[in-house]
Amino acid sequence: MRTVRTVLGDIPPGQLGVTDAHDHLFFRVPALAGQELDSPGAAEAELRTFHELGGRSVAQWTPFGLGRRAADLPAVSRASSVHVVAATGLHQAAHYAPKALDRLRGRAAEFFVSELTQGLRPGDDPDAPPGTARAGMIKVAGGFHALDAHARYVMTAAAQAHHATxxxxxxxxxLGTAAPDVLELLCGKLEVPPSSVILGHLNRSPDPRAHRELAASGAFLAFDGPSRANHATDWRLLDCLLALAEAGHIGQLLLGGDTTTAGARAATGGGPGMPYLLHTLRPRIERELGVRAAEAVFVANPARALSAEWIDG
Incomplete structure (x- = not known):
């Protein structure tokens, strides 16, 4: 039976409800120094605002080692009444000190499996005892139009962890690039079913032809980080979604806020934050694509994309 693994336990996919399919409650990288997402109170406030607009679940894509504050996730989930799906995995090598990556070299797959089946490590020590919350997905990362050795290593480990769990x-x-390379590696060479893969940030390369080619693989396509002035997002987003819907791929589309800085939160910063998905984008999608399409994007599709027939033995 398929279930969604949240930080408070496994739930039926039908309980996920309206979902932000790619966001961050806690996040810390050197490139965004001074704008860290590190306040449990601010995370709870953002989730409460999201909940007031009908939001019921958030997939938090922050992987190991980037300040995800795993020990705080269950509390903010309970306090806000929003389901949280947490991630294991690793981001690009540039976001880590070399010594931190060395500690997982050769055992990343084993580590991912342990966080998915036993519990998330509460800090940045991969050898710390696991906490009570388990990861519900694996986060990996490609590069700009290419996959370097680190990306290939992490994706190989992620595929092994997928097959185990x-x-x-x-x-x-x-910037929305290298998705064909990812599919060739993950779904081709490493035999991960496309239905278990979510391709993120595709809005950052708003090429409808490329999107249709990616959709033909059967993978989920995530459009996230709306209303960013330095990306071609909002003014092309609906055209990209409409083109995919007309090509018969409405069942593969996901939307997320991808809030990565404290200033981008709605409840405690300048926004637009998680609520933007529901108070601005959802009405526009309903007008352009129809209510049933919006229901698919925000409810039915995340329930399938984030659920699995878990193997814990």
Whole structure:
């Protein structure tokens, strides 16, 4: 039976409800120094605002080693009444000190499996005792139009962890690129079913032809980080979604907020934050694509993309 693995336990996919399929409650990288997402109170406030608009679940894509504050996730989930799906995995090598990556060299797959089946490590020590919350997905990352050795290593480990557990894999695509390379590796060579792969940040490369080619693989396509002035997002987003819907791929589309800085939160910063998905984008999608399409994008599709037939033995 398929279930969604949240930080408070496994739930039926039908209980996920309206979902932000790619976001961050806690996040810390050197490139965004001074804008860290590290306040449990601010995370709870953002989730409460999201909940007031009908949001019921958030997939938090922050992987190991980037300040995900795993020990705080169950509490903010309970306090806000929003389901949280947490991630194991690793981001690009540039976001880590070399010594941190060395500690997982040769055992990344084993580590991912342990976080999916036993519990998330509460800090940045991969050898720390696991906490009570388990990961519900694996986060990996490609590079700009290419996959370097680190990306290939992490994706190989993620594929091994998927085959051992059934977990879905979410992929960061740098500026929306290298998705064909990812599919060739993950779904071709490493035999991960496309239905277990979420291709993220495709809005950052708004090429409808390329999107249709990716959709033909059967993978989920995530459009996230709306209303960013430095990306071609909002003014092309609906055209991209409409083109995919007309090509018969409405059942593969996901939307997320991808809030990565404290200033981008709605409840405690300048926004637009998680609520933007529901108070601005959802009404526009309903007008352009129809209510049933919006229901698919925000409810039915995430329930399939984030669920798995878990193997815990």
């Amino acid at each position: 059934g977990a879905p894999i979410g992929v960061h695509h740098e």
